[in-house]
Amino acid sequence: MNKIKLTIDGKVVSGYPNQTILEVASDNGIDIPHLCYHPKLSKSGQCRLCIVRIGGKMLKASCTELAMDGMNVVTEDEGIIAARKLVLGLLLQEGNHNCLYCEANGDCELQRYCRMHDMEPPSREIPFHEREVDYVSSNALRRNENVCILCGRCVRACGELQVSSIWGFAERGHRTHLIADDDRRIGESNCVKCGTCVQLCPTGALSFQPVLGKGLNWELSKESSICIYCGVGCKIDFYTNPQGQLVKAMGNDEGPNKGQLCVKGRFGFDFAQSPKRLSKPLVRKDGILSEASWKEALDFVAAGLTKIKEEHGPDAIAGLSSAKCTNEENYLMQKFMRAVVGTNNVDHCARL
Amino acid sequence: MTNSIGEIPLSEGYLVIGSNTTENHPVIGSMIKGQVQNQGKKLIVADPRRIELAQFADYYFPINPGTNIAILNGFMHVIVKENLYNKEFVEARCEGFEEMAQSLEKYTPEYVANICGIHKAGDIVEAARLMASLKPMALYYSMGITQFVSGVNGVKSTANLQMLLGNMGVEGGGVNPLRGQNNVQGACDMGALPATYPAYQPVASEENREKYEKAWGVKELSTKPGLTVVEIMNAAHAGDVKALYCMGENPIMSDPNQEHVIEALKKLDLLVVQDIFLTETAQYADVVLPSCSFLEKAGTATNTERRVQPMHRVLKPWPGAKDDWWIIEEIANRMGAGWTYNKPADIFEEIRKVTPSYAGITYKRIEKEAIQWPCPTESHPGTKVLHRESFGRGKGLFTAIEYTPPYEETDREYPLVLTTGRILQHFHTGTMTRNSRILDETVPEGWVEIHPNDASNFNFTNGEVISVSTRRGSIRIRVRVAERSKPGVIFLPFHFYESCANRLTVDCLDPVCKIPEYKVCSCKVEKISA
Structure with a gap:
């Protein structure tokens, strides 16, 4: 698409023919105050805060006005500021704005422009x-x-x-x-x-x-x-x-x-x-899950897996990895099952 | 996904089959809805339930559960018969067309409408013509295609259709399975699967065995493919598997046929559960290891479009909880592994070395760039669209696929079809969402969705607690009378322990990929006498 060139605040900038003045300005790092406009949404031109002066004369809403080749745009002068203050004043008048609460x-954004x-x-x-x-x-x-x-x-x-x-x-x-x-x-x-x-x-x-x-x-x-x-x-x-x-x-x-x-x-x-989060390892003792130290729990797991591997072979052990864990953790889990335990019995809930 | 989420605006239309997108992948659901409602894109939906997307659809097919293959064959029958397929693409990029075309002959609109329980066979013709006119059309599916004994064939059918229409390898097209967990793609990529090493390299290959023995500095890796989740439970039940190390999974809630799972877990000599809560499964454990939640972790996750993204530590680790990788390493080293990983980045560097599709991805790059695998080198931008020039095997293979009915058919004793799935406000086994206040308050308990015709046949009123039973078990649950499900089909979310859907589901599997048929089993519903 052919680009267009226009002047904003004395600076020559370029944009595309279907862009609004506000969009061209924003792409070129020029911030025009706006409230109803949002780049993800359709344009409504409701709040009139984004007014700019075109060709030294008219005030137009820059969020709806299309940028044109050769346009001369001023985003701030005394008249524009007065008009913006009027808009902000009416908005404040219309509501009950108390930042404390x-x-x-x-x-x-309203607070920002009011302070500005x-x-x-x-x-x-x-x-x-x-x-x-x-x-x-x-x-x-x-x-x-x-x-x-x-x-x-x-x-x-x-x-x-x-x-x-x-x-x-x-x-x-x-x-x-x-x-x-x-x-x-x-x-x-x-x-x-x-x-x-x-x-x-x-x-x-x-x-x-x-x-x-x-x-x-x-x-x-x-x-x-x-x-x-x-x-x-x-x-x-x-x-x-x-x-x-x-x-x-x-x-x-x-x-x-x-x-x-x-x-x-x-x-x-x-x-x-959640207070229900687990915060201590648990090991079953006499049929009851009881709190244990990390060392005790990890030793128990390693000894238990080693014993089963020795007695029944590695394929008597299986591991379930997790689609809720990171790539790093999944990688380590399958490596553990394959390289340390010696089985390919490792799966996760991909099919569930 | 063969394509990317960002391409949704580039499609001219969408076929959504077996995916309740706005509830299960809501952000993608909204993007599709937005294109249809605000940009005039076309939408065809096939689903046994009148899901939200059905309201936006140009054509909606309320198919019987388990009849995806029939309707896809029906669309293709019309497309081939009326010569609407992309001949150029089929000739240049595919093979096996003649054989498939022959197999489609019997799938006339009338034949298909009969299998699928659709009243207007003519809609199949019109929808097929519409699909052929959409260049490109994207196909989206989810577990409503895969969770059947014919799951693999269902997936192949989606590929048949998209190859036939020439929608593969182009922006805005593709076969796009929506993956149900935030890192299910990554877990598969990393080889947390019984038959493959990282990047889907088969374990049953001497070459791969040697490669990984060298990379990992070990000897005698097994070339025997391992067991899948449901097979592990069966082996435990039979006494062949003696120990299970379960990280961040809750099979008592998530696996089919709960009673069987509980019996299997009870038979184990050693059950180790590593989780953030004392889950239903953890209550049967011999050892429970408290781990960090995702907000306490750093690392990477790979989304449904193969984008590898950084996860950062948002919260300090919960007191007493440890990183999952740290726990695995501690156990491994106690068993003689001699590992020296100090942080997730150390592990990722190793992943890059043994996973060709991740080789070019670095922690630094993914902070700034959106990279989708395959990304073989650090100067490679990643791959947004797969199969652009050719398919993995060279030519795309059409497969002649016959419709086969689900494993359990309804009968006198069990006259209704039960289908299970998720709802917007909850996730999987509920471990996280039921412990999140707003979600739990919004939907505090399970319900069963029943069509008004069925409700009146059984004399149920909305909100009444009834019993739902299958050959596996029985639950009590509140009725929600709604016209969403077809008459004769009831829907049950599986998030709720008190009314656990998986007490009822059947554990029969697809013969190839071993996925259970969660989406269809026969059931009966009864009033609970006071």
């Missing part, structure tokens, strides 16, 4: 329309629409990525609000709890129930790994708090999952910190 504090634009608290001359808070209907998701900016990312995420189409908007104007299915609360809907909507929510309007009280966003550390469940191999960013507790799981965009997860990959990891 918000799960997204420190990880909120030095916003003040809204005057309360115009009373805001109190919207629904649903903290109880689902054990997975919480919704506080008073911090919702009606960007519609959740609606599009559910329809375009998860393709469950649970979320939707109802009514018009200042009464516009989110509904699940045919006007149900989320816990009573057909929501499958994949959490994609929460992951893409730019504010704290949607949050994860189990995250609550487990720490502040900037205290969490992040490490990626691969989901333990099915074979898709979703890459997940796991967040832990300073106490070492697992706080949340977020889909990583570089994995085969492209950031998406299912309910198991989102919420299925409590088991790792």
Whole structure:
């Protein structure tokens, strides 16, 4: 495809004819403030925060305006800043934003742009329309629409990525609000709890129930790994708090999952910190499994296997490896059975 | 998978057969749904249950359990008869076409509809024509193809169809089995299989024996293929296997015919279980060794598209638990092995040396690159699409495959077909998901799915606890009346110990690959009198 050339903030950049100004800017490392736009979703041009000036005149939403050859784009000037502040002011006016009580504090796109634009608290001359808070209907998701900016990312995420189409908007104007299915609360809907909507929510309007009280966003550390469940191999960013507790799981965009997860990959990891976890080797003594030291247990296993091998031959021993273990561990298990025990009796649950 | 997850948008359409994708591989399920709903791609679904994907499908075939081969042959019958197959591909890349084409002759739409229990034979013709027009079409399957006594033939049939349509070796095509566990692909690649060393090199080969004896510095490796999971249980039951070392598996829940498994385990002289919980199987062990969960581990895992990915340590090891590799090494060294692995990376370096398909993969590379095996050298980018130029054996071999019925047929005493599987919220034997609060709260107990016609015949009401029995055993379970299953077919998830599906399943095996027929057995359902 032929490339096009345009100027953004005095810099000549190139892009493709079907790209929007925001996309070309973003590919060239120029950050244009945006809220309703998300690279994974269709464009709605709702929030108007991403306005830019084209040809020194018109203000246009850069998330929907196609880039054209020879275009001259300015992403920030006095007029643009004033318009963005107006947009942010209206959003603040419309809701009840108090970061002190918000799960997204420190990880909120609205907060980021408000700080960037030095916003003040809204005057309360115009009373805001109190919207629904649903903290109880689902054990997975919480919704506080008073911090919702009606960007519609959740609606599009559910329809375009998860393709469950649970979320939707109802009514018009200042009464516009989110509904699940045919006007149900989320816990009573057909929501499958994949959490994609929460992951893409730019504010704290949607949050994860189990995250609550487990720490502040900037205290969490992040490490990626691969989901333990099915074979898709979703890459997940796991967040832990300073106490070492697992706080949340977020889909990583570089994995085969492209950031998406299912309910198991989102919420299925409590088991790792369950008090039922085994913490001592057990050896059966007089018919009862009793706690033993590692040395005692390992000696017992090695002696037992050696004895059976000597008395009945290596094929009297079998090993089950595990599709839940790493490649390294599976390799070692089959090597152990073949090279140390001397049998090919090694299998795992591939067929089960 | 012969192809990659990232190619889903490149397909013009999909045939999903024997895979409840949106529940068992949900992220791939969503990607397929998205293409169908939002991009106008075509979808054909064949499954005994009206799964979620059926709602999105252009054609949905509610086939009787165990009749995959018949419907695939039916599609191919139409494609061959109407000359819709990819002649260029078949001539240049395949062999055995004539013989297969001959075997397809009797699989007329009417004949197939009768076997599969489908009302409209004409839909088979239309769907076959649609498939032939989709260039390329990807075929996705899962355990609904394999878990039959005819499992191997089922897989071969999927390959027949995709070769016939010329959908092999092209982006957006392929035969794509969705693997059910996060590292089942890797465990197979690593040779955790009774007949093969790493990278599927047969143990019954002198050449391979010598190669591994040299690599491992040992003498007299066995060339006798070992036993598969179910064969191990049978051998234990017969007293031939005396000791079982079981790492991260729960055969009491996962193997067919639970009663038989328990008897077999009780007969062992030594049962060692290495796990994170005191599982149902661990309760019968002589020694239980506490191991680390995946979040406490470093290493690699290989997903269903052959992508080798890094796993990192997210949590500190649970107090008292040890890495699985450390435990194996400790036991091995007590038996004289003299191993000196200090970390997973040491093991991976050895894997690279003895596993040609992994030779070019390094810990460093997979931190940045998405590499799918085969990757023979460090400068090789990996392989997204298999069989591009030729197949492993050279030409793709068409196999004439006849439909054969499942092992157990329904009769007067056991009039219904029982099929088992997973549900979205739980995984395998439930060890992990039932210990995760939100999942456990969402689906706290098992249920059996029964069609309203059957429910009314037996006078069951939704939510009632009934008894389900087979020749192996009996369970009590709550009824869920739903139009998902066909009349005459009931579905049971196997995650729940209290209502264990594998008390009921039959342990007959495919003669070649020894997979058990979890997807079909005959059962009866009864009211529990107060």
